[in-house]
Amino acid sequence: MAQELQSINLVAPAFKGINTEDSPLAQDPSFAEIADNAVIDKRGRIAARKGHTVITTNNTVLGTDSLRAIKDYRDNAGNTKLFSVGNNKIISGTTTLVDETPASYTINANDWKIVNFNDHLFFFQRGFEPLVYSQHTGAVEKMSVHAHSSGVASTMYGHEVLAAYGRLWTADFSTDKSTIYWSDLLDGVAWSGGSSGNIDISKVWPDGYDEIVSLAAHNDLLIIFGKHSIVVYAGATSPASMTLSDTIAGIGCVNRDTVQYTGTDVLFLAHTGLKSFGRTIQEKSMPISSLSGNITKDLIAALQNETEFFRSVYSPEEGFYLLTFTGQDMTYCFDVRGTLENGSYRVTRWPSTGFTSFTTLTDGTLYIGTSNGISTHTGYTDNNVSYRFKYYSPSLTFGDSSRIKILKKLKPTLVGANNATVFMKWSYDFDTTYATAEFTVGTQITGFYGESEYTTVEFTGGQLTNQRSLNTTGYGTSVQVGLESEINGSSLSLQEINVMALIGKLL
């Protein structure tokens, strides 16, 4: 007797992002086994990420190197200037990159951190004298030669710099990993006299010893990230009087460039994944939640394999936090708009993007540094090169892992994907060999009735939805469904996948 097809509707597949931590069989179908070059779009669907568009037309000074850091200078008068670093140079400009390296200043590393502070732009890198740019000087210069500078010494050539509470703070020196220097009030070049000072927290580390990696300012707190611990000082507006507020052992920060402010939280990459301080007004405590709980192992593996830089950016406009392992050319995209039940962000992966640096402008523009120069996070190509969107569901048992499932049809519902070729894939029983059904999405340029004379904007209703029905073969106790598509100029969102299957006998 023929059995009735069962319809398993995967609504908003991968809505919860990647989950590689839980058992595939027990996973919620809302997770994804793979979600590459994807984001969670505004409607909570998995969608192809945006690409980047290189705006640099002349990157000669960059040579074959990539931009390792980008920062826009902005002063109180509204003057702006974009600076970047790469190829052992200090570079300015967007379309044409200009070498701004001070004369007689040799740079052999590109791990700069750049901060804006009081109409000045400061460049800090361990072992190098800090550099300063200001509109009134019009050039990048060494801090010691900058007007009214004081106390500039090799002891304060820090790797980490923070502009907060009216001062510059620097730490992570070549031979001193426990001291923090702060400049005079509102004077980032005065490191002696005034109210400048320093604090040695070598006796404060909760684990007895640690090394300062990064600094962060949050809610009148100075957060000092060590490699394996965190020290929090309160009252940092008066650094001479600030007091220890909290210490956290066992959790540190991997790299200074993974620290991002989300407005309500401070995100940072620890050795155990992405972490954040959740601010609570009532309790005045610092609960730490794991934001990468669904990809912890993957992230740890990436950490361990990273040989170059970590770069991150927070884009409130896009609603994500990007974390890039430049050595592995892997970017994790954490959707910061909300957390899952376990407190994790929804996460997707952006492999092979070539991103080496980020910055967000005040207007929300996300600048991305690559080997081509500076790009904007726009479009759906990576500098006119397509990239593949991938989605793979976890293994689905349809509620009964003891019965055989025989797939009959896959009915994906796509949004966008103009003229894109879509590959629907499925496999059984955790097999990595997928069966594929290919189809091409038609032109998704909207028009009334599909007639050209009506293909005017005034008659379109937005992105078109494309729903297909694909016949499938094979059987197994668990089924994994995937979708891949080359993103080449058009967005693609996966609205849902309707899986039609027969439930077979018990094994």
Added chain:
Amino acid sequence: MIMNIPGYTGTSGGLSSGGLNLPGYTGQSGGLSGGGLNIPTMGNANISPQLAAATPGSSGGFGQFLTGAGNVLGDIFGGVQQIGSAISPAIPAIAGSLLTKEAYDRLSNVGDTAYQRSMDLAERGQQESQFRPFTVTTPTGSAFTARMGGQPQPPMMTGGPVAPPFTPVLRSGVMPGTVMDAGGAFGSGQGRPSAMPNGGRALSIPLPPTSLPPQFTPVLNQVPMTGTVMDGGGAFGSGQGRPAGMPRFAGSPDSQPAADAMARQYQQPTPQPQDGLEIGMSLSPEEQSMYEGLFGGAGRFFGQAQQPTAGREQEIFNRMRAAQMPEEQRQRLALEERLAAQGRLGTSSAAFGGATPEMLAMATAQEEGRNRAMLGAMQQAQAEQMQQASLGQQFLGSSYLPQQQLLAALQPGLTQQQMAQQAQQFGTGLFGETALSGIEAQLLAEQARANLLGGVGSNILAGMFTPQTNKVTGATTPAAGIGDLGGLFGGVSEGLGTIIRGIGGIFD
């Protein structure tokens, strides 16, 4: 006319009836009555009795005598008679000259006698007014002795414990004591012991020695009190000049120089004066012990007061800091713990001197405390220096208290001694004045007698050269003049030649 001559005590004579009464002449007859000079006895007048007994104009006496004596003496007596005959007209001139000479000699003798008597009186008065040594002894055993060099040592000069010779007898309320001279205590009336002679010394001045002590006169006038002020153990002083009996100060070695300096300051020349006034003060052993203790203490205090205060300041500062340190340490530890709890041990701010505000505040407070301690130490050291000086002054003053009390006790004794001295001087002066009055009266009498004799002689001589006019008869007798003197000398020489010849005839 009766001529009264001072000193003439005769009951007749005089110039009545032409007689002449001479001073010292006490005879009952004779005189110049009848034109002869009858001077039976003339006292001190140097007129031989034979001359005085000569009868003018009569040679019967001589003749009987010469007859009785033999012819051998006839020439002599003849000569004498001849002289007498010659002298007879010159008798007035001779008598006048003799009287004048007698007056001159008497005046000379009066001066000498007055000078000799005055010197005797002066010597006697000087001896009578000579300083009498005395000793004042207080009930506490201290004694004050004053004597002149060479005088016997009065009692209580040994310096040892001296028991008062008798119970304090001065009026109640007055420092009892005894004022003694060399021979006994100066009494004060009611309190004088019965065994003591009245007044302690007789106001009658003993006869001075025949010769003045050669050392007496110049001492008091030329040597200004060369005595020695002595304590019971000897003169003050220590160190090199310290007498053997004087103990060193028991204070620190640093205080000894001050004591030595003070001892040198108060030390008097040690040679014992032999001729001048010697004043000695001695204390009882108890007072001496107290004096030494107080004096030594004064030396120590002064010595300490003279020391630089820097060391003491440091010492006080260290003590104050030692008192402050524990609390500072506790505060420092508390702050350290607070800073450690606050994770701020390593905080260094240029605005707070390279530290935290709390550390700077504490350091400031501690520095202020340290500064206050330093200033307090300075003030305390200075106060102690002042206190040492004050104590030294008090000790020094107290050390002289026995001596002051001795001197205070001396005052009543001195009063008594002064009373005795005044009586002595008064007696001496009274005696001198009385004696001098007698001498003066005698001198005046002698002067009067001499003047009388001189006047008689002058009158006689004047009569020789004055013609005599009888107012009754109006007859005028011419003055004998020089012719009589020539006849006198011629007759005398002639008579002397006769006598010599007569004497020569005796041997022929």
